[in-house]
Amino acid sequence: MAEVKIPKATARRLPLYYRYLQFLHDSEKTKFSSADLSEAVKVDSATIRRDFSYFGALGKRGYGYDVESLLAFFKRLLNQDRLTNVALIGVGNLGHALLNYNFRQTNNIRISAAFDINPEITGTIQSGVPIYKMAELKDQLEQQQIDIVILSVPMEHAQEITDELVKIGIRGILNFTPIRVNVPEEIRVHNVDLANELQTLIYFLDNFKEDGSLI
Numbered sequence: 001m002a003e004v005k006i007p008k009a010t011a012r013r014l015p016l017y018y019r020y021l022q023f024l025h026d027s028e029k030t031k032f033s034s035a036d037l038s039e040a041v042k043v044d045s046a047t048i049r050r051d052f053s054y055f056g057a058l059g060k061r062g063y064g065y066d067v068e069s070l071l072a073f074f075k076r077l078l079n080q081d082r083l084t085n086v087a088l089i090g091v092g093n094l095g096h097a098l099l100n101y102n103f104r105q106t107n108n109i110r111i112s113a114a115f116d117i118n119p120e121i122t123g124t125i126q127s128g129v130p131i132y133k134m135a136e137l138k139d140q141l142e143q144q145q146i147d148i149v150i151l152s153v154p155m156e157h158a159q160e161i162t163d164e165l166v167k168i169g170i171r172g173i174l175n176f177t178p179i180r181v182n183v184p185e186e187i188r189v190h191n192v193d194l195a196n197e198l199q200t201l202i203y204f205l206d207n208f209k210e211d212g213s214l215i
């Protein structure tokens with residue numbers, strides 16, 4: 001498929017669009033309008049139309065968009081016809097929950113290997129995923145061609161593990177620890193700090209009115 005250059009903000013919205021298209025497809029809908037999509041994903045329809053315009057004229061005026069062909073288009077664009085293996089490091093409470101979470105159902109992502117230092121769980125299979133010792137990290141990531149890692153270890157170990165991952169040559173980290181890890185600029189880190197998100201939500205509820213203005 002020809003490379004499509006799209007703005008980052010658009011790229012971030014694509015999985016949202018994709019999920020909604022899948023929902024429409026599962027409910028046997030064949031068409032939708034940008035207004036339908038806008039209502040479902042809470043993105044204004046002008047933005048949606050502009051996002052879609054980066055991929056060429058995908059909709060017809062007065063007809064809307066065709067679910068089947070857009071779904072196929074997004075599937076290719078998001079590489080959803082290819083299964084992406086990712087690894088998880090740290091199978092504690094959060095790690096377990098992530099192992100149980102079925103990424104594959106909607107996103108074609110699979111956690112295919114997990115790693116931990118706890119000898120009580122290494123060598124076992126949890127939720128269908130083998131848990132390896134940390135000593136096996138390099139070999140397994142290389143063998144399975146994994147270059148994305150989910151980090152759910154205690155924060156005091158996040159940097160040392162990240163350094164090891166960088167040496168191994170991974171490309172992306174989804175960091176669930178509350179610290180910001182240092183990486184070379186070619187490596188991408190996305191941070192998910194659940195406690196912080198919840199705290200921020202509480203702060204907003206306490207300090208802002210529904211229209212976004214200060215209380």
Ligand code: ATP
Nearest residue numbers: 090091092093094095115116117118152153154157
């Ligand atoms: P959480 O909810 O954050 O997962 P938890 O109390 O279940 O918390 P933590 O102490 O945060 O557990 O540890 C998470 C997991 O990370 C545990 O399974 C632990 O054995 C593992 N772990 C700790 N240190 C390391 C390390 N250096 N390398 C790999 N795994 C580690």
